[in-house]
Amino acid sequence: MGLLRKYFLPNAYVSSIHNLDWNLLAQSGVKGVITDLDNTLVGWDESEPTEEVRNWFRKLNELNITVTIVSNNNEARVARFCESLDVDYIFQAQKPRGKSFQKAIDQMKISSNDIVVIGDQMLTDVFGGNRRDLYTIMVVPVKQTDGLITKFNRMIERRLLNYFKRKGYIKWEE
Numbered sequence: 001m002g003l004l005r006k007y008f009l010p011n012a013y014v015s016s017i018h019n020l021d022w023n024l025l026a027q028s029g030v031k032g033v034i035t036d037l038d039n040t041l042v043g044w045d046e047s048e049p050t051e052e053v054r055n056w057f058r059k060l061n062e063l064n065i066t067v068t069i070v071s072n073n074n075e076a077r078v079a080r081f082c083e084s085l086d087v088d089y090i091f092q093a094q095k096p097r098g099k100s101f102q103k104a105i106d107q108m109k110i111s112s113n114d115i116v117v118i119g120d121q122m123l124t125d126v127f128g129g130n131r132r133d134l135y136t137i138m139v140v141p142v143k144q145t146d147g148l149i150t151k152f153n154r155m156i157e158r159r160l161l162n163y164f165k166r167k168g169y170i171k172w173e174e
């Protein structure tokens, strides 16, 4: 019970990366972002960043917030997406295993207290971030379609979400 909460409950839940107040986050000391790629920044089947996503990176750059993309997807997909963004990335991250999160923290040279993790999946992004004691922000997936493994994870995720909702830990905005 307490463990479910500790590991799977995100610190914040928003509908999209674009609905986060980065001025406020920067003011409150956020210096680094570890973000998922697929269905967090763009749909899993979109190979290039959208203009909106480019602006998002520009905004964070202006605020001196360093970003690392940590993705479980393969090198070709992640490298192509990041090519035009000038952003560091880690592919085949094996989230929720914590190693890649630690690698990202070390590379950014930012205290883990000043880093937020963003992702659309409770069982990989939130679980992985919480295990490392990072502040986790869960977003609604950009696209509702998923691969087979993700579909299975989503099933468990829905049960956890319902449980948290019942307990009043998460308040749905939609």
Ligand SMILES: [Mg+2]
Pocket (backbone or CB within 6 Å): 036, 037, 038, 039, 040, 119, 120, 121
């Ligand atoms: Mg994802």
